[in-house]
Amino acid sequence: DLxxxxxxxxxxxxxxxxxxxxxxxxxxxxxxxLMREVQLPEHLTVGVGYGKVSWxxxxxxxxxxxxxxxxxxxxxxxxxxxxxxxxxxxLAGIDNVLELGHKKLAxxxxxxxxxxxxxxxxxxxxxxxxxxxSLAAHRALLQRSCAINFWETGWLKTAIEKLEHALG
Numbered sequence: 001d002l003x004x005x006x007x008x009x010x011x012x013x014x015x016x017x018x019x020x021x022x023x024x025x026x027x028x029x030x031x032x033x034l035m036r037e038v039q040l041p042e043h044l045t046v047g048v049g050y051g052k053v054s055w056x057x058x059x060x061x062x063x064x065x066x067x068x069x070x071x072x073x074x075x076x077x078x079x080x081x082x083x084x085x086x087x088x089x090x091l092a093g094i095d096n097v098l099e100l101g102h103k104k105l106a107x108x109x110x111x112x113x114x115x116x117x118x119x120x121x122x123x124x125x126x127x128x129x130x131x132x133x134s135l136a137a138h139r140a141l142l143q144r145s146c147a148i149n150f151w152e153t154g155w156l157k158t159a160i161e162k163l164e165h166a167l168g
Contacts, residue, residue: 013044017053021060031061031069048149085122094120094127101133110140128167135163 017038024034035054040046068075089097101116114137120130142156 009044010046013040013046014056016040016044017056018060021057022064025061025064030071031058034061050150052149052152082118082122085119089119089123094123094130098129098133101137105133105136105140110137110144113137114141126166131163131167135160135167138163
């Protein structure tokens with residue numbers, strides 16, 4: 001009975017995420033908004049040790065829509081946004097980019113802080129300030145995650161170790 005109840009709740013949770021994602025898609029919401037907004041109601045809460053609701057939303061979106069998000073022309077081509085980070089950081093100045101990243105981190109937005117750090121590191125992979133910002137962002141992401149998800153935790157811990165090693 002316990003196994004049946006657990007499997008029934010898991011099936012209901014998957015169905016809920018699927019239905020809510022499709023409703024959002026049909027309502028014109030983009031993938032990133034849905035990844036933030038779709039949450040399981042408390043009665044359908046299941047463990048997230050090996051997956052996350054936001055990842056399931058993205059999988060469902062991409063299963064139906066494919067790789068093209070229909071947001072930008074650049075999605076059609078193989079040049080990725082990160083490929084111009086170096087030039088953008090050079091234009092803005094690495095110190096200015098890092099300052100913005102630290103402001104995002106202070107505002108409890110480690111995801112954006114990490115993006116600034118990635119851009120700065122694309123310009124100079126050994127820049128101490130960029131490595132320090134990246135390390136701080138990864139630590140904040142790990143703390144926020146509560147180390148619940150196996151894959152996310154493993155990725156973040158490995159990245160932290162690499163950054164600590166790079167900083168000596």
